[in-house]
Amino acid sequence: MNIQQKAHILLRISQKDHKHFLNSKEKYKYSLVKMMILEVDGKLQPKRFVTGLYDKGRDCEIEDDFMPGDYMIYIEIDWEQSLNREAVFSKLILRLGINLNRHLWRNIRDFIRDQLS
Numbered sequence: 326m327n328i329q330q331k332a333h334i335l336l337r338i339s340q341k342d343h344k345h346f347l348n349s350k351e352k353y354k355y356s357l358v359k360m361m362i363l364e365v366d367g368k369l370q371p372k373r374f375v376t377g378l379y380d381k382g383r384d385c386e387i388e389d390d391f392m393p394g395d396y397m398i399y400i401e402i403d404w405e406q407s408l409n410r411e412a413v414f415s416k417l418i419l420r421l422g423i424n425l426n427r428h429l430w431r432n433i434r435d436f437i438r439d440q441l442s
Contacts, residue, residue: 326396326416332427336360336387338400341409358385358412361399364384369397383403412440 329335338358346353361377375396376389404410 333419339413356405357403359401363397
């Protein structure tokens with residue numbers, strides 16, 4: 326992921342909702358998601374650990390301010406069941422410097438989250 330200017334970014338891994346599997350014999354469980362963000366150099370060698378998560382749920386998110394640079398996103402999912410092994414990765418970028426305060430950003434983020442649910 327290449328960031329050209331300072332930005333506020335929301336990264337999300339979404340698993341299918343358990344409601345898709347209500348009639349299944351096997352109990353559906355959300356799988357464990359591990360996501361790490363590393364800043365990398367021009368040869369994709371890690372320079373520093375930026376942030377990460379270790380979470381289990383339908384939506385697992387990292388939200389943070391990022392400075393210009395190159396970043397590597399590492400994602401690992403430990404599947405807990407065999408019913409479904411699909412996940413969706415999404416990225417939302419809000420450029421900083423657009424005079425929006427954090428409260429407005431949270432409203433935008435919540436609106437998008439509601440639309441995706």
